[in-house]
Amino acid sequence: MQPQRRTRAEMIEETRAKLVAAARIAFASQGFAHTSMDDFTAAAGLTRGALYHHFGNKEGLLLAVIEQIEAEVGDHLQAVSDAAPSPWEGFRRRCRTYLELALEPEIRRIILQDARAIFGDVPQAAQSVGIAALQTSLDGLIAEGVVAPLHTNVTARMIYGAVTEASFWIAEPEGDQEARLEQALEGLERLLGGLLIH
Amino acid sequence: MQPQRRTRAEMIEETRAKLVAAARIAFASQGFAHTSMDDFTAAAGLTRGALYHHFGNKEGLLLAVIEQIEAEVGDHLQAVSDAAPSPWEGFRRRCRTYLELALEPEIRRIILQDARAIFGDVPQAAQSVGIAALQTSLDGLIAEGVVAPLHTNVTARMIYGAVTEASFWIAEPEGDQEARLEQALEGLERLLGGLLIH
DNA sequence: TAATTGACATACATTTCGTACGTCAATTAA
DNA sequence: TTAATTGACGTACGAAATGTATGTCAATTA
Structure with a gap:
């Protein structure tokens, strides 16, 4: 049986989705170059640690958004x-x-x-x-x-x-x-x- | 009479031209974002001081190159x-x-x-x-x-x-x-x- | 139940931009 | 000719922002 709510994979997917969503908003409003990764990761309730783990770097995240x-x-x-x-x-x-x-x-x-x-x-x-x-x-x-x-x-x-x-x-x-x-x-x-x- | 070689305005224009030329090469080969202003100003025999004096900021220099x-x-x-x-x-x-x-x-x-x-x-x-x-x-x-x-x-x-x-x-x-x-x-x-x- | 994986946070080093200030030569006025 | 002023340019400093190295803790697996 699965632990109460969600399986681990689902939570990971949710983290990725939250990062992509937050980045999408930030990139759209401020542009890629002027967007600080600290800002929108915090807005998503996460840190840059998660970001680098999942997407490697800032460009990787942009790719996911694209x-x-x-x-x-x-x-x-x-x-x-x-x-x-x-x-x-x-x-x-x-x-x-x-x-x-x-x-x-x-x-x-x-x-x-x-x-x-x-x-x-x-x-x-x-x-x-x-x-x-x-x-x-x-x-x-x-x-x-x-x-x-x-x-x-x-x-x-x-x-x-x-x-x-x-x-x-x-x-x-x-x-x-x-x-x-x-x-x-x-x-x-x-x-x-x-x-x-x- | 003018001091020996060049008038002051000519030397200033030469400085501007050197900066634009160096920036043009750097921007073309590395892209605007990945170009460090220290690098190509040094290549032009100048410093960022001259650059900011003449062009205000990095984007101003890009504009001149364009x-x-x-x-x-x-x-x-x-x-x-x-x-x-x-x-x-x-x-x-x-x-x-x-x-x-x-x-x-x-x-x-x-x-x-x-x-x-x-x-x-x-x-x-x-x-x-x-x-x-x-x-x-x-x-x-x-x-x-x-x-x-x-x-x-x-x-x-x-x-x-x-x-x-x-x-x-x-x-x-x-x-x-x-x-x-x-x-x-x-x-x-x-x-x-x-x-x-x- | 013990071991391992990996998702994520934290701390740090590095790079780079922009600004504030200093200097020195060239022009101008006396 | 000399004193004053302007401005071109260099230097030093502070503020961010990226990327990396490392640590922790929960979830899976044996």
Whole structure:
């Protein structure tokens, strides 16, 4: 029988989860570089000892946070894409949704700014879910004859890059974000139009 | 008459230039975060005292380095664009050249990774020369009726983002970089094709 | 019940940033 | 020509923050 409440593995998992959650909040609000490990480990009721034991160093923890966020984003995008009436429409909605997601400060700060600075690209391990899924979509569209054949790997990346860059512009504080989002979608529509078989 | 060799202002400018040059090398090779200010100031034959006097802090120095690089890149791109036989061709060559420039480790590391992490976007002050010039090109192409009207600001940014993201992929160490560059250019051609009046 | 593993805390050494202050040469004014 | 002042730059110090080494205690296993 198990000791009263939880098994040991469960408590360990809970510790890891608490650290990741606390780090996620801290990284998102202050940025990776300006976040002290003492601060948010204390906020989680732990010390840096636990952190180094589980994640090795500060970057290891950032990696865990990135993987968690990427998983959530991936699930969200997949759901949006699956709900669309056609593959091409699913592709468009996926791009649009990613654009909206990238407006969340947490994602911009952690994934688009800090992750790239620390790991160069979004790490291959958690190869950006956004890119991978875009590529899959493109492959399907080519198979169906909607999109003319091309190198889906680079193309997916370029679309990802375009959307990412646009999000920084849309997210600028002054002015009308909603209007900028619409303008970005128009521009994106035009660029994507170049992929279609005319 | 001036004291023998150089005036005071010249020596000051030389000091600034030495610091920027040393920092540029250090940032490019080790990254901003892992660069110790003591190390490269010593390499320049100076101390951190000079650095703080001229640039305020580490980020101020990074800003100066960014501005220097952006100016060089801008000049280079302008020359390439001007030499093209037609505006549309100039636009294409500009994109291509930027893609090639982004393959240089110095530019990827400092401009595409660290600058974004520290300043959010490439700082508005030195509003990315690449983006601004792309927008100007687009405006011209629309005026000539080559490109259908659109929001050139976002679109220029998205193209910049696409190219930037592609460069990370092309620059991956393993495999054939040249082949990837060609694939990226093909994909870029397709995306840009969506802008043309058909 | 004894032994061992490992999750986590604590204490310490090291590095690095930023600031305060000092110095000395170059410019300027008398 | 000389005295005064400015400012470029070095030096010394304090404050953090990271990583490591070590210790403890509970939970598993034999």
